Amino acid sequence: EVQLLESGGGLVQPGGSLRVSCAASGFTFSSYAMTWVRQAPGKGLEWVSTISGSAGTTYYADSVKGRFTISRDNSKHTLYLHMNSLRAEDTAVYYCAKVDDEADVYGMDVWGQGTTVTVSS
């Protein structure tokens, strides 16, 4: 069974940094691209970033480009999102999701339960 478990969320001050993680199991982690999606309180879903299976290619939404860095450690089956220069508008539940096809970098099939990031003084 494919499982994704996020961790690392919490309260951080504006301008601060935080790293959230996503531990994966139940599939060949290195073969699949992985994605982060966020959801602000009471709002819809927003794509944040995607990384290829080999970690050779990364993609970012304009809203986080230059501030967030996606990475992965295939030996640990773990996906990361390093968030710098955090703003109030980054407050959201952050979901990791597995891309559904080994050959693709878009789309998701399995989602984690999410981790909450709150940016506030």
Added chain:
Amino acid sequence: QAVVTQEPSLTVSPGGTVTLTCGSSTGAVTSGHYPYWFQQKPGQAPRTLIYDTSNKHSWTPARFSGSLFGGKAALTLSGAQPEDEAEYYCLLSYSGAYVVFGGGTKLTVL
């Protein structure tokens, strides 16, 4: 950046049929946008229902189906059940990994 539009809310009667749509500000939605549909219930993570326009996962109830219609992606629910009350989001791919979610449709079964 493209804007993906969905009906803000829809209501369907139990046992009834409803179609949710997903449009693009850039023009007609095609199979090349690889439309996805997700269901999200309050307090839960999203769940993927449909991928690449009309393909279902093993966990997708048979009463859900996806298609293209009138220049939009469509999600049809035939035989609505109370447990189908949820928020539904579509997703379109515009260039590889650069994807955009729709604003969501709140579906009420009443």
